Structure formats: C-alpha cells, structure tokens
Amino acid sequence: MAGGLFALLDDVAVLxxxxxxxxxxxxxxxxxxxxxxxxxxxxxxxxxxxxxHGVTADRELPMIRKIAVGSIRNKLLIxxxxxxxxxQFLPGLLTPILMLGGSYLxxxxxxxxxxxxxxxxxxxxxxAEDGPDxxxxxxxxxxxxxxxxxxxxxxxxxxxxxxxxxxxxxxILLVVALVITAAVYGVVAVIVKLDDIGLSLAQRSSSLSxxxxxxxxxxxxxxxxxxxxxxxxxxxxxxxxxxLNGIDELGWHAPYDLVHDWEAAVHHGVPGWxxxxxxxxxxxxxxxxxxxxxxxxxxxxxxxxIGKS
Numbered sequence: 407m408a409g410g411l412f413a414l415l416d417d418v419a420v421l422x423x424x425x426x427x428x429x430x431x432x433x434x435x436x437x438x439x440x441x442x443x444x445x446x447x448x449x450x451x452x453x454x455x456x457x458x459h460g461v462t463a464d465r466e467l468p469m470i471r472k473i474a475v476g477s478i479r480n481k482l483l484i485x486x487x488x489x490x491x492x493x494q495f496l497p498g499l500l501t502p503i504l505m506l507g508g509s510y511l512x513x514x515x516x517x518x519x520x521x522x523x524x525x526x527x528x529x530x531x532x533x534a535e536d537g538p539d540x541x542x543x544x545x546x547x548x549x550x551x552x553x554x555x556x557x558x559x560x561x562x563x564x565x566x567x568x569x570x571x572x573x574x575x576x577x578i579l580l581v582v583a584l585v586i587t588a589a590v591y592g593v594v595a596v597i598v599k600l601d602d603i604g605l606s607l608a609q610r611s612s613s614l615s616x617x618x619x620x621x622x623x624x625x626x627x628x629x630x631x632x633x634x635x636x637x638x639x640x641x642x643x644x645x646x647x648x649x650l651n652g653i654d655e656l657g658w659h660a661p662y663d664l665v666h667d668w669e670a671a672v673h674h675g676v677p678g679w680x681x682x683x684x685x686x687x688x689x690x691x692x693x694x695x696x697x698x699x700x701x702x703x704x705x706x707x708x709x710x711x712i713g714k715s
Contacts, residue, residue, distance in 0.1 A: 454594045455633050457548035461541065466598045469545055474591035476549035477556060481583035484553070485560045490576060493564055501652045504561055507554040508648025508690075509697060514551065515641030516694025522638075551641070558648060559586060597633065601626035643683055646690025661689075 454473065458466050492500050563582045567575055604622025607615045654662035665685045669678040 451590050451593050454548060454552070454590065455597050455630060455637070457544050458598050461544075463602055465541065467595060469541060470591055470595050470598065472545050473548045473552065474587060476545070477552045477587050477591065478583070480549065480553045480556045481560060481587065482580070485557050486576075486579055486583065489557075489560055489564050490572070490579070493568065493575075494572065500561060501655050504557065505649050505652035507557050508645040508652065509693065511551070511554050511641045511645030512649065512690040512694035513697040513701070514694075515638050515645060516691055516698050518638045518641075519691065520695075520698055555644065556583075558644065597629070600629070639687060642690035642694060643687040644690075646686035646688070646693065647682075649693060650686060650689055 454470075457473065458469050461469060489500070492503075560579060560583065563579060564575065567578050570578065600622050604619040604626060607619030608623060610616060610619070650662050650665065665682060668685065669681045672678055672681055
C-alpha cells in the first residue's frame with residue numbers, strides 16, 4: 407500500500423513538472439506573439455484617441471471604457487473563435503478575410519483625408535453639443551475600427567504560435583487579447599486625461615508642479631492633434647500593408663517584391679522599415695481613394711434610383 411502511495415506521488419510530481427513546463431512554454435510563446443503584434447498595437451493606440459475628440463471631460467473615460475469593452479468582445483467573442491476555427495479547418499480563408507479588413511481601413515483613412523482636404527463640409531459641433539446619439543456613433547465607429555486592428559493583432563499572434571497544440575493556442579490568444587487591450591486602452595486613457603492632470607498640477611503650490619501642469623495643459627491639444635494625424639496615417643499604413651502582404655501570399659508577388667527591392671536598396675533596419683511603411687501607406691491611400699470613389703459613385707446611383715421612384 408505504501409509502495410502504491412509513493413508511486414502515486416511520483417506520478418503527481420511528474421504531472422506537476424509537465425504542467426509547469428507547459429505553462430513556461432505558453433508564457434514564452436505568449437511573449438513572442440505579443441511582441442510580433444506590437445506594431446499594430448502602436449497603430450491601435452494612435453487611432454483610438456481621435457474618437458473622443460470634442461467630448462466633455464466627464465465623458466472621456468466612460469467612452470474609452472465602452473470602447474475597451476467592445477474591443478474585448480471583438481477579440482474574445484468574434485475574432486478568437488473564428489480565427490481558431492479557420493486555422494484548424496480552413497486556414498486558406500484567413501488571408502482573404504484580413505485583406506477585406508485591410509481594405510476597410512484604407513477606405514476609412516482615405517475618407518478622412520478626403521474630408522480634411524475638402525474642408526467645406528466640416529462643422530465645429532462637438533460630440534457634447536450633438537448629444538448622446540453622436541457619442542454612440544463615435545463609440546460604434548471606434549469599435550468597428552478596433553475590430554479590424556484587433557483581427558490583425560490576433561492573426562499575427564496566431565501565426566506566431568500556429569505550431570502549438572489547440573489548447574495552448576487558445577490560452578496564448580486569450581492572454582494576448584487581455585494584455586494588449588489593457589495596454590492600449592490604459593495608454594489611451596492616460597493620453598486623453600493629460601490636460602486634466604496638467605490642470606490639477608497647475609493648481610498646486612509647488613512651482614515645478616505648476617510649470618509641468620501648464621506645459622501639459624498647453625501641450626495636450628497639440629498632442630491630440632498630432633495623434634489624430636498619426637491615427638489616419640496608421641489606418642492607411644496598416645491597411646495597405648495587410649493588402650500588400652495578402653496579395654503576395656495569394657500568389658501575385660510583383661507588388662511586394664518591388665517594395666522589398668526598394669527596402670533592400672536602403673538596407674534593412676530603420677531605413678528599410680521606413681521605406682516599407684511609406685510604400686504601404688501610399689498603396690493604402692491609393693486603394694482607399696479608389697474605394698471612396700466607388701462608394702461615392704454607388705451612393706449617387708442609388709440616390710438617383712430613389713429620386714426617380
């Protein structure tokens with residue numbers, strides 16, 4: 407009986423060691439997957455603050471909270487099950503689906519550029535003046551954009567751990583989804599509240615605190631303006647890169663080979679990355695412009711049919 411007990415304890419010890427090793431492997435793979443998706447995380451962080459522009463201070467954090475909750479739902483309820491099922495049974499569909507999402511990002515980015523260039527239809531109403539409907543619309547728009555960026559993040563992470571067993575892939579992607587969402591929207595919350603932090607510091611008795619506070623109050627609107635521009639550029643860059651990479655994976659190598667040739671001409675590293683990014687952005691803007699023109703044309707045709715009827 408004692409021998410059986412010791413044998414059982416040995417088996418438990420072996421299982422514990424195997425479980426620990428498995429957790430170590432999952433942790434290491436999670437770190438690799440998160441690092442691989444870091445580029446898109448930066449884009450997601452840059453895109454989001456523009457959706458709370460013009461919102462009163464007391465509504466900024468509640469809106470970010472709603473967007474963050476929507477992002478978690480996107481990742482866990484839509485992207486994660488679809489990505490895992492497709493990777494298991496229909497891996498060939500992942501690339502076309504990503505390309506559709508990338509095309510949407512290009513369309514949205516190009517539409518923002520078009521409105522900025524035209525300028526004629528711009529109005530100065532803020533979300534606070536337009537009421538709850540405008541706020542709901544802004545949150546919905548942010549969640550739709552997040553769906554595309556989150557899909558790219560999760561698929562990049564999935565590709566990094568595609569060799570792992572199904573359960574390990576599930577655990578890794580769950581951790582990646584939670585960590586990245588917390589990081590992105592935590593940073594966004596800090597960014598949009600910088601002016602309030604600055605105002606609080608400016609009211610303190612310390613001269614250093616007052617100087618830092620005034621600098622934050624003055625600098626935050628400029629920072630948000632810069633982030634808004636970066637956000638539009640990020641949509642075009644990420645969307646263009648997704649479509650270019652997808653075209654290459656589907657067998658048409660010429661466009662991305664040309665980008666790689668230009669990248670190699672300036673050597674790899676930061677200069678090569680800048681060339682690749684610039685090419686993706688230009689391609690994304692061109693594709694987005696075509697899509698904006700097609701949508702505008704289809705809208706005019708539909709309105710013509712409605713007018714005739």
